[in-house]
Amino acid sequence: MLFNSPTYIAFLPAVVVMYWVLPKAYRPVLLIAASYYFYASWNPPYLLLIFGLTLINYGIGRVQGNATPRRRSLLWLAVAINVAALGIFKYLGWLDQSASSLAGFLGLQWPAPLVHLALPIGLSFFTFEFLHYQIDLYRGSDPITNPIRFALFPAFFPTQIAGPIKRYQDFDEQVRSNPKYDPRIFLEGIELIVIGMFKKAAIADNIGRLAMLVFSDPSHAGMIDAWAGALGFFVELYFDFSAYTDIARGSAQLFGYRIPLNFRQPFLATTFQDFWQRWHMSLTFWLRDYVYYPVGQTRLLGVLKPRMRAMVAVVITLLVCGIWHGAGWNFVAMGLALGFSLVIDRIMTVNLWRRQMPTWLRISGGWVQTEILLLLAMVFFPNSISTAFQLWQHMFFGGLHMNVLTPVKFLEIVGVFGGTCAIQLALRRWPPRELIKDLNVAAVLRPAYAFAMAGAAVYFAVADAALTLSPQKFIYFQF
Amino acid sequence: MATAQAEVRRAPATASNGHAPRVRLHSEILPPDLGPATPAALRTSRRALAIMAVGIVIVQLISAPIGHRLDAIAHTGTDVYSLWEKYVTHPVPDILILGASPARTDVDEGILSGDLTALIGRPVRAETMGFPGENPLFLDALMYRIMKRTPHPKLIALTTIGPDLSENCFLCNVAVNPGLWDISDLTDPGFVQLALHVSPNPSWLAIGWALPVFAYYSSLIALQCVAYDAGRSVSTKVIGRIPRQLQNPTPCETLAAYKWGTQSTMTPGDFTGSLDTYRIGMLKYDVSPRIYSSVADMIARARAGGSKVVFLRPPLHPALLASFPGQVQTSKQSVDAIAGQLNLNVIDFSDAMPYDPNLWVDALHLDRQGAGVFAPQLAGALATALGS
Numbered sequence: 001m002l003f004n005s006p007t008y009i010a011f012l013p014a015v016v017v018m019y020w021v022l023p024k025a026y027r028p029v030l031l032i033a034a035s036y037y038f039y040a041s042w043n044p045p046y047l048l049l050i051f052g053l054t055l056i057n058y059g060i061g062r063v064q065g066n067a068t069p070r071r072r073s074l075l076w077l078a079v080a081i082n083v084a085a086l087g088i089f090k091y092l093g094w095l096d097q098s099a100s101s102l103a104g105f106l107g108l109q110w111p112a113p114l115v116h117l118a119l120p121i122g123l124s125f126f127t128f129e130f131l132h133y134q135i136d137l138y139r140g141s142d143p144i145t146n147p148i149r150f151a152l153f154p155a156f157f158p159t160q161i162a163g164p165i166k167r168y169q170d171f172d173e174q175v176r177s178n179p180k181y182d183p184r185i186f187l188e189g190i191e192l193i194v195i196g197m198f199k200k201a202a203i204a205d206n207i208g209r210l211a212m213l214v215f216s217d218p219s220h221a222g223m224i225d226a227w228a229g230a231l232g233f234f235v236e237l238y239f240d241f242s243a244y245t246d247i248a249r250g251s252a253q254l255f256g257y258r259i260p261l262n263f264r265q266p267f268l269a270t271t272f273q274d275f276w277q278r279w280h281m282s283l284t285f286w287l288r289d290y291v292y293y294p295v296g297q298t299r300l301l302g303v304l305k306p307r308m309r310a311m312v313a314v315v316i317t318l319l320v321c322g323i324w325h326g327a328g329w330n331f332v333a334m335g336l337a338l339g340f341s342l343v344i345d346r347i348m349t350v351n352l353w354r355r356q357m358p359t360w361l362r363i364s365g366g367w368v369q370t371e372i373l374l375l376l377a378m379v380f381f382p383n384s385i386s387t388a389f390q391l392w393q394h395m396f397f398g399g400l401h402m403n404v405l406t407p408v409k410f411l412e413i414v415g416v417f418g419g420t421c422a423i424q425l426a427l428r429r430w431p432p433r434e435l436i437k438d439l440n441v442a443a444v445l446r447p448a449y450a451f452a453m454a455g456a457a458v459y460f461a462v463a464d465a466a467l468t469l470s471p472q473k474f475i476y477f478q479f
Numbered sequence: 480m481a482t483a484q485a486e487v488r489r490a491p492a493t494a495s496n497g498h499a500p501r502v503r504l505h506s507e508i509l510p511p512d513l514g515p516a517t518p519a520a521l522r523t524s525r526r527a528l529a530i531m532a533v534g535i536v537i538v539q540l541i542s543a544p545i546g547h548r549l550d551a552i553a554h555t556g557t558d559v560y561s562l563w564e565k566y567v568t569h570p571v572p573d574i575l576i577l578g579a580s581p582a583r584t585d586v587d588e589g590i591l592s593g594d595l596t597a598l599i600g601r602p603v604r605a606e607t608m609g610f611p612g613e614n615p616l617f618l619d620a621l622m623y624r625i626m627k628r629t630p631h632p633k634l635i636a637l638t639t640i641g642p643d644l645s646e647n648c649f650l651c652n653v654a655v656n657p658g659l660w661d662i663s664d665l666t667d668p669g670f671v672q673l674a675l676h677v678s679p680n681p682s683w684l685a686i687g688w689a690l691p692v693f694a695y696y697s698s699l700i701a702l703q704c705v706a707y708d709a710g711r712s713v714s715t716k717v718i719g720r721i722p723r724q725l726q727n728p729t730p731c732e733t734l735a736a737y738k739w740g741t742q743s744t745m746t747p748g749d750f751t752g753s754l755d756t757y758r759i760g761m762l763k764y765d766v767s768p769r770i771y772s773s774v775a776d777m778i779a780r781a782r783a784g785g786s787k788v789v790f791l792r793p794p795l796h797p798a799l800l801a802s803f804p805g806q807v808q809t810s811k812q813s814v815d816a817i818a819g820q821l822n823l824n825v826i827d828f829s830d831a832m833p834y835d836p837n838l839w840v841d842a843l844h845l846d847r848q849g850a851g852v853f854a855p856q857l858a859g860a861l862a863t864a865l866g867s
Contacts, residue, residue: 006693010686167505183524184513190531249510260508281508289505443526451534462700463730 001041003247004200004461011038016254024178028148031255035157039122046120049085050155056081057130058150064134065143078134082127089117090124094327122161124324126154128286133168135290141169149175158251162244164260164282171259179256187446189253194450196246197457204239206460207232207416210409215383218390223398225405226391230375232413233382235420238266241280265424267417270366271353272345272373283321292317311346315339325381330388334380341373538692546695547661553701554611557583557736559661562608563624571630572606574861577618578638579651581793581843583609584739585638586857587850594858595865605861606632611736612654614643616677619773619780623673624662626784634865635781636791636826637774640843641810642760644774644817646767650760652679660687660694677773704731735844742846745836750798753841757799761806766813778821789864790818790825794832794853796842826860828853 001008015034019027040047060078064071093116103110133153137143144150152175153168154160179185214221214229221229245262252259260282269275276284295301296313304312315336322335353366376395380388402410436442514520550558562583574595576582586607595603610617618637625631642648659674665688678684687694707729711721731737738749781788792814800807807829818825831853832838838849845853 006696007683010683010690010693164508167508170505170509182513182516183521183528184516187524187527187531188513190528258510260505261510262508277507285505285508437520437523443523444530446527447531447534450531458696459699459702462697463703 001038003244003251004197007041012251012254019255020181027178027255028152028175031157032148032151032155035152035155035160038157039155039160042121043118046118049089049120049123050126053082053085053126053130054151054154057133057154058144058147061133061137061143061150062145064137065145071138075134075138079131082130082134086123086127089120091323091327093117098329119327125163125165126160128165128283128324129154129168132165132286132290136168144168144172156252156257158248158257159259162241162248164245164248164262165286166259166282171257174257181256185253185256185258189250191446191450192246192250192253194250194453194457196243196250197461198453199239199243199246201457201460203416204236204243207239207413208236210405210413211236211382213409214404215387215391217404218383218387218394220403221391221394221398222401222403223395224400224402224410226394226398227375228402228405228410228413230379230391230395231417234375234378235413235417237378237381238263238279238420265428267421268367268424268428269370270363271349272342272370273349275370275374276342283324287317287321291320311343314342314346318342322380328384330380330383330385333385333388334377337377337380341377345369345373539690542692542695546691546698549698549701550661550695552704553698553731554734555731555736555739557609557611559610559613559658562610563621563662566606566608566625567628569606570604571628572604572632574603574605574634574636574865575625575632576605576607576609576636576638576791577621578609578636578791578793579613579640579643580609580611580735581640581845582636582638582791583607584735584840584844584846585793585850585853587847587854590851590854591858591861594855595862598858598862599865603862603865609638610654610658611734612643612648612650613658614648614651614655615770615773615777616652616679617655617658619677619777620659620670620674621662622777622780623670624664626780626786627667627670631781631784631786634787634789634861636789636861636864637777638791638793639810639814640757640793640795641764641806642757644766644770644810644813645760645764646770647763647765648760650756655679656684656687657694657697659684660691663688700730704729735840738840738846739844739850740847742840743837743848745839745841745846749841750796750836750839753796753843754799754802757803757806757843761803761810764806764809764813766817771817774817775821778823787864788823790814790823792825792827792829794845794849795829796832796839797830797834799842800830824864826864828856828860831856 001011011034015030019030022030036047036051039050057078060074060081064074064078068074100110133144144153149172153166153171156166156171159166211229211232214225215233218226218229242263249259249261262280262282264278264281266275266278269278292313295316296309301309301312316339318339319332319335322331322333322338325331325334348369349366353362353369376392379391383391405413436445439445547558547560551561554561557580576586586605586609588605588607591605592603595605608621622635643651645651656678659678663674664670674684675681683693707725710725714721714725778788792811795807811827811829814825817823832845832849838845838852840846840849
């Protein structure tokens with residue numbers, strides 16, 4: 001059930017109505033039932049996976065919470081089980097395929113790839129939530145003792161498939177307090193959903209098609225094509241994933257739950273580090289807490305100088321980030337490219353942009369550097385390594401011309417990117433809700449705005465469905 | 480990467496399990512505070528939600544009429560609602576040709592009625608109801624409504640080209656619910672029960688009945704056609720020509736219904752596209768018990784109303800027949816078997832029309848000229864069926 005499908009648009013209001021009609025005590029149960037139905041609508045047998053992992057993590061968590069002396073062993077057991085689930089379903093097929101290819105390359109006998117498991121949706125997200133739960137218990141947090149409340153934490157359907165990655169302390173506190181109906185939260189939820197639908201249908205799907213024009217035939221791309229294609233994909237990725245996050249947050253708010261943010265105007269980042277504090281924040285801060293800090297503090301890196309140790313930790317963390325994004329060598333390459341880009345950016349920022357120079361030059365220089373490094377790294381996301389390198393070649397030596405895109409299509413990509421930057425700058429300076437909050441017409445403007453966005457989203461979705469016969473999947477759908 | 484520079488909120492000093500907590504609470508990713516719930520803020524939000532609710536009700540009320548209008552534009556007047564309205568507002572025809580889109584494109588009602596009148600020697604009126612992609616599940620419900628109206632057609636010719644009888648024809652199955660919405664009579668419990676029975680997705684059908692916006696949102700595509708037509712008209716008046724950007728066909732202009740009367744020759748794109756449609760429609764060809772049951776029910780309903788029924792195989796392009804001999808044969812055998820079991824005659828015109836591209840919209844549909852050429856042959860066969 002895709003967030004942008006008519007089925008979800010019918011499913012969500014039905015669950016919302018039942019939720020608020022039911023007595024408070026039964027609401028979490030309804031949410032679990034709806035969430036399992038939501039999960040089963042994709043592939044019913046895999047319901048056992050999320051259910052089984054929930055049961056195991058609940059059991060281990062209960063024992064950990066009893067201050068047993070075996071907490072460390074229990075933590076490792078929980079980590080092993082969750083990572084194994086992720087490894088088997090997400091990476092085993094890829095490793096099998098890679099081993100087979102390597103053996104073929106070396107002229108060795110090797111059976112043909114045997115593993116063909118479908119990747120369970122949301123697996124990468126809910127295993128990270130389980131890992132966070134177990135590690136935080138080990139670090140001293142209180143466990144969730146109520147099995148219903150615990151089951152709701154990974155299963156909660158708005159965040160089930162593609163996050164944001166929740167933190168259990170914050171989420172469980174809301175479940176325990178049984179959210180009361182707040183019209184402000186409900187209204188904001190509806191607004192977030194329609195904004196998300198608009199971003200996906202009107203912008204992400206259309207810009208994505210332009211990027212694919214370049215990526216599907218990189219050998220003919222000129223320098224401008226290659227950069228515009230990379231920029232187009234970057235814009236598509238932002239609008240696609242932030243649309244998903246908006247719909248997830250909006251859906252959660254219809255039940256009174258407020259879940260984490262994922263984006264904070266990432267196109268305005270002026271350093272690579274700043275970018276990661278604005279982009280896919282729930283993953284970034286998860287990686288900071290459960291990969292970067294532990295790796296940085298490990299004795300293995302103790303021999304290195306602090307700055308070098310930080311850089312190694314950063315590269316390892318972003319390598320994990322890349323591999324988490326998908327089972328493929330391109331994701332390994334993306335992780336490494338992101339890691340080394342962060343190191344380069346750090347060196348440049350310290351040695352160049354922090355020197356005495358006009359503020360505007362420092363900010364704009366840092367911004368350009370950040371965007372260039374990002375575009376170079378992000379081409380590994382949708383492409384094979386060879387295609388990505390081919391694109392790199394054309395980005396630098398492709399000749400200053402366009403072979404694939406027309407000037408109108410080029411302007412469309414640049415215009416959407418530039419327009420988004422301008423809008424994000426303006427929103428930071430003049431938050432619209434602040435501007436209208438004291439106006440008497442606010443009660444009319446907000447629904448009018450929501451209807452306009454919803455109408456435009458439906459129009460673009462229908463126009464797109466006329467081409468493809470089905471709603472476009474979100475990029476992070478099968479993660 | 481976010482580093483320790485980021486603001487970190489500490490957990491309480493002790494936890495119930497006795498260990499000093501070292502947990503970060505991630506204030507960075509928490510959603511911004513909504514601010515105090517002042518009476519004014521709550522009032523504004525409540526009013527906005529109330530206005531939104533009223534708006535949603537209004538959208539439900541207007542979505543059906545607007546949807547019908549836009550669907551008519553998108554399908555050049557050949558959408559299910561328009562054809563059904565035409566049927567119920569005109570006298571009942573003597574002969575009704577019913578089925579998927581070829582039932583409409585392959586028959587020129589005027590010429591066919593004239594030929595039939597000349598052959599039989601008294602006024603005979605033929606009417607077509609051809610719905611893109613519809614299969615017997617929809618036609619069964621349609622037959623129920625046709626038979627509710629008296630008098631009944633004397634002869635009903637059910638067309639089939641192959642994929643429309645297959646359970647695995649995806650395009651046919653997705654067309655059922657929109658078709659049912661367009662012919663719905665919710666005051667008739669018999670119809671409601673039948674529609675829920677034949678629908679491949681009954682819950683979605685019920686949602687469309689309760690909230691018409693879900694049934695008609697897809698008609699918004701016609702706005703693009705309206706906007707293009709307006710743009711072309713204005714640009715012709717202002718600059719004397721249509722700019723290149725507006726010369727591309729709109730979604731409405733890509734359909735067979737539009738091309739039927741406007742396009743003189745089949746294009747290579749239409750030809751290969753229709754071959755693909757046929758190939759995909761015939762994948763895993765299977766006349767399921769459900770489809771068979773709908774065909775049998777439909778015929779029983781027509782016979783109970785005193786109408787004769789025949790199967791009609793409309794023309795297929797000779798190149799299609801040559802490209803998919805196996806699929807064509809399988810489909811013919813299925814139709815013959817069903818006809819045998821239900822004691823029906825089959826009028827087979829599948830190879831009745833020549834290769835001439837001027838007679839075809841694509842490999843599955845004749846154009847206006849082709850329908851004119853085909854009419855005398857069809858009239859002869861229908862006159863015989865009507866007389867027998």
